Amino acid sequence: MFFTYLRRELAGRRRQTAIIATGMALAIALVIIVTSISAGVKNAQAKVLESVYGVGTDITVTQTPTAPTTANGGRQQFQFGSGEGQTTDGTTTVSRSRLTSGPGTATFDATELATVSGVKNVSAAAATLSLRNVTFSGQLPQRRQSGTDTGATGGQTAPTDGTQAPQGGPDGAGGSAFDVNSFTVLGLDPAADAIGPLSAVTLADGRSLAKSDDGKAVAVLDADYATSASLAVGGTIDIGGTTFTIVGTVASNTADSASASNVYIPLDMAQSLSGETGKVSTVYVKAASSTDIDQVQADIQKAVPNSTVSTQADLASSVSGSLATASSLVAGLGLWLSIAVLAAAFLIAILFTISGVTRRTREFGTLKAIGWSNRRVVGQVAGESVVQGLIGGVLGIVIGIVGVVIINVIQPTLTGGASQSSFAGGRGGAGGTGAAAGTGSTGESTRGTGGGFSGRGFGEAARAAAATTNVVLNAPVTLSILVIAVALAVLGGLLAGAFGGWRAARLRPAEALRSVA
Amino acid sequence: MYTLSNVSKTYKQSSRTVHALTDVNLSIGDGQHVAIQGPTGGGKSTLLQMLGGLDRPSSGTVMLGDAELSRLPDRRLAGIRAKEIGFVFQGFNLIPTLTAQQNVETALEPLGISGEQRSKRAADALASVGLADRGSHLPSELSGGQQQRVAIARALVKEPDVLLADEPTGNLDEETRDEIMELLEGMHRDRGLTLVVVTHDSSIARRAERRLVIKHGAVKEV
Numbered sequence: 001m002f003f004t005y006l007r008r009e010l011a012g013r014r015r016q017t018a019i020i021a022t023g024m025a026l027a028i029a030l031v032i033i034v035t036s037i038s039a040g041v042k043n044a045q046a047k048v049l050e051s052v053y054g055v056g057t058d059i060t061v062t063q064t065p066t067a068p069t070t071a072n073g074g075r076q077q078f079q080f081g082s083g084e085g086q087t088t089d090g091t092t093t094v095s096r097s098r099l100t101s102g103p104g105t106a107t108f109d110a111t112e113l114a115t116v117s118g119v120k121n122v123s124a125a126a127a128t129l130s131l132r133n134v135t136f137s138g139q140l141p142q143r144r145q146s147g148t149d150t151g152a153t154g155g156q157t158a159p160t161d162g163t164q165a166p167q168g169g170p171d172g173a174g175g176s177a178f179d180v181n182s183f184t185v186l187g188l189d190p191a192a193d194a195i196g197p198l199s200a201v202t203l204a205d206g207r208s209l210a211k212s213d214d215g216k217a218v219a220v221l222d223a224d225y226a227t228s229a230s231l232a233v234g235g236t237i238d239i240g241g242t243t244f245t246i247v248g249t250v251a252s253n254t255a256d257s258a259s260a261s262n263v264y265i266p267l268d269m270a271q272s273l274s275g276e277t278g279k280v281s282t283v284y285v286k287a288a289s290s291t292d293i294d295q296v297q298a299d300i301q302k303a304v305p306n307s308t309v310s311t312q313a314d315l316a317s318s319v320s321g322s323l324a325t326a327s328s329l330v331a332g333l334g335l336w337l338s339i340a341v342l343a344a345a346f347l348i349a350i351l352f353t354i355s356g357v358t359r360r361t362r363e364f365g366t367l368k369a370i371g372w373s374n375r376r377v378v379g380q381v382a383g384e385s386v387v388q389g390l391i392g393g394v395l396g397i398v399i400g401i402v403g404v405v406i407i408n409v410i411q412p413t414l415t416g417g418a419s420q421s422s423f424a425g426g427r428g429g430a431g432g433t434g435a436a437a438g439t440g441s442t443g444e445s446t447r448g449t450g451g452g453f454s455g456r457g458f459g460e461a462a463r464a465a466a467a468t469t470n471v472v473l474n475a476p477v478t479l480s481i482l483v484i485a486v487a488l489a490v491l492g493g494l495l496a497g498a499f500g501g502w503r504a505a506r507l508r509p510a511e512a513l514r515s516v517a
Numbered sequence: 518m519y520t521l522s523n524v525s526k527t528y529k530q531s532s533r534t535v536h537a538l539t540d541v542n543l544s545i546g547d548g549q550h551v552a553i554q555g556p557t558g559g560g561k562s563t564l565l566q567m568l569g570g571l572d573r574p575s576s577g578t579v580m581l582g583d584a585e586l587s588r589l590p591d592r593r594l595a596g597i598r599a600k601e602i603g604f605v606f607q608g609f610n611l612i613p614t615l616t617a618q619q620n621v622e623t624a625l626e627p628l629g630i631s632g633e634q635r636s637k638r639a640a641d642a643l644a645s646v647g648l649a650d651r652g653s654h655l656p657s658e659l660s661g662g663q664q665q666r667v668a669i670a671r672a673l674v675k676e677p678d679v680l681l682a683d684e685p686t687g688n689l690d691e692e693t694r695d696e697i698m699e700l701l702e703g704m705h706r707d708r709g710l711t712l713v714v715v716t717h718d719s720s721i722a723r724r725a726e727r728r729l730v731i732k733h734g735a736v737k738e739v
Contacts, residue, residue, distance in 0.1 A: 001619075001622060001623070001626045001632075001635075004615075004619060005612075005614075005615065005619070005623075008614040008615055008616075008619070009614050011614070012613065012614030013614070362608070362610060363610070363612055363613075365610075366604075366606070366610040366612075367612075367623060368595065368598075369569065369571055369598060369604050370598065370599065370603075370604055370623065370624050370627075370671065370672075371595055371596070371597075371598040371599020371600070371602075371624070371627040371628075371675075372595065372599075372623075372626065372627055373592060373595045373596075373627060374591065374592075374595070376626070376627065508571070508572065509571045509572075509595075509598070510566045510571040510572050512571070512604065512606060512610055513562050513565065513566065513571070513606065513683055
């Protein structure tokens with residue numbers, strides 16, 4: 001009887017059923033679409049982060065930067081001795097490369113890696129040292145050894161008698177030209193390849209770093225960097241004054257994205273060449289399970305004082321670009337829109353159910369008069385509402401899945417950049433100033449003090465630092481989303497049924513005697 | 518059998534207090550056919566509510582057999598209505614979305630009768646009011662007289678002791694009115710149930726063995 005009555009009631013009052021179910025369906029479709037887009041955006045963020053932090057990294061540990069202790073702090077300095085460089089035809093060519101920790105990067109003792117590894121529920125940890133190699137090379141006029149002159153001071157000779165025009169230099173008239181070339185270097189433990197930046201790359205050519213590479217001057221290059229710098233496997237690269245053999249190139253797993261660094265070398269080499277012996281800049285941590293992340297974060301924070309311990313969630317906030325816009329849009333507008341529409345749908349269901357019960361006052365009064373208990377009448381009303389909700393839920397799932405499929409067919413592309421903290425502040429776009437080199441040093445001035453820079457390197461460093469990635473948004477529909485959708489539909493039905501049932505329960509059986517309206 | 522002792526019922530209607538029944542003493546014996554007449558607003562409906570266990574008096578007691586309807590909790594009252602009292606209404610009060618057969622079955626629903634038994638008894642009840650072939654029809658597909666027959670079948674299918682009819686022919690034409698009254702009186706005769714008919718139609722009231730008039734909340738025998 002319950003089901004017969006229910007079926008006939010829903011079929012007999014199609015308009016009410018359709019309105020309630022449609023409202024519920026739209027709300028649930030919206031919830032499904034927003035939830036799956038949000039999951040898609042999260043996946044996209046994870047992809048962007050992966051290209052920088054590696055696969056499976058749950059937590060990164062860095063040292064909070066402190067004020068530099070020496071007067072010139074982290075600034076780059078190149079000092080050339082008086083006899084340095086090769087001189088031919090009146091031009092002295094000097095070149096010097098330095099490997100230093102990047103500006104804003106604080107290093108900490110490598111023994112902290114053991115401390116971090118010892119924290120409960122840490123399943124893997126690997127340390128890296130982020131460095132920047134800056135090569136300063138240039139040509140300057142030959143130093144003159146004239147007794148009447150004031151003598152050689154620093155890099156420039158200033159003739160005082162004015163009788164002799166300057167000579168030499170790249171322009172042959174006493175000018176100078178310098179070239180600053182910089183790229184990022186990441187020292188990492190070749191044995192720990194399960195976690196860290198190299199876990200998110202695919203080998204493009206040659207081989208990756210192996211455990212036997214410890215202490216050897218071998219390097220793996222980012223494939224994009226290798227191409228732009230005209231380097232290839234088998235070639236060599238000067239890092240910190242040491243010649244490294246290029247054994248492999250790697251590409252980011254994510255399309256259109258550079259990997260975390262331009263050059264990867266064994267950690268011990270990085271440490272000794274940069275003078276950061278026994279130091280690391282970042283520790284990558286993998287937690288035993290995703291539920292342990294908060295505990296691991298708190299414990300590491302305690303174990304390693306003055307450190308910055310970031311989880312993927314913290315890191316996600318560093319993702320920029322349209323991905324960040326999408327993320328905040330989904331989290332803000334999407335969430336509130338879903339809640340608002342859901343609330344509206346619930347309200348519609350409740351109001352229609354109450355008005356339906358009011359319209360059926362005589363019907364329920366009659367049922368009570370012929371002996372139906374309150375419970376049976378309320379159950380009938382609630383049953384109708386729940387089924388209406390379920391119909392809405394199923395419809396909503398269908399509409400929602402269609403919406404998600406449409407999104408997945410359109411495949412909106414989002415861009416996201418993740419700026420790795422150690423390179424934050426890397427200046428991009430300085431390369432353009434190099435164009436001034438020629439004009440600035442034409443030497444038309446008799447004093448011959450022109451000079452210019454060619455700053456190709458900065459752009460490279462900045463590019464690797466803020467790896468901008470194009471990610472196709474894929475909105476996945478998971479079973480849990482569907483379960484939530486059905487649960488919401490049932491909840492809406494129950495809410496409407498509760499209000500309608502409450503109203504029906506308060507009806508007096510004497511209502512059956514009301515005269516026909 | 519019904520025994521009403523000093524039954525009064527007052528309603529609050531906005532700021533006014535309505536005395537629907539004042540100090541009614543009445544007993545109706547088993548198997549009696551009683552007609553209740555009176556002007557609109559005189560208390561007919563209130564008296565029917567007391568008899569049907571649809572409402573409780575403000576004071577006094579209403580007994581149906583051994584059950585004190587005026588003091589039973591709602592759940593027990595519903596049980597008594599389900600088993601012992603059949604209702605026939607002026608507006609038929611059929612569930613519009615259910616067929617004739619299903620409408621009759623609603624009366625058996627609270628009695629916990631199995632589906633098979635239920636449909637057999639309902640079909641029998643429909644046959645006894647002359648609607649054996651109308652079971653699958655919706656109320657909207659039936660005439661007024663047929664609808665009231667379905668309602669009578671619904672009231673009788675549970676084999677009650679009492680049949681309370683509130684203006685059962687008020688919405689029907691004269692010819693149908695006589696058919697319905699003959700049907701009700703036949704049931705009263707054949708089954709020996711107590712029949713209480715509220716009506717303001719004197720021709721119907723005259724068919725009863727006992728006539729009561731209720732005016733200003735007071736009951737008088739005619």
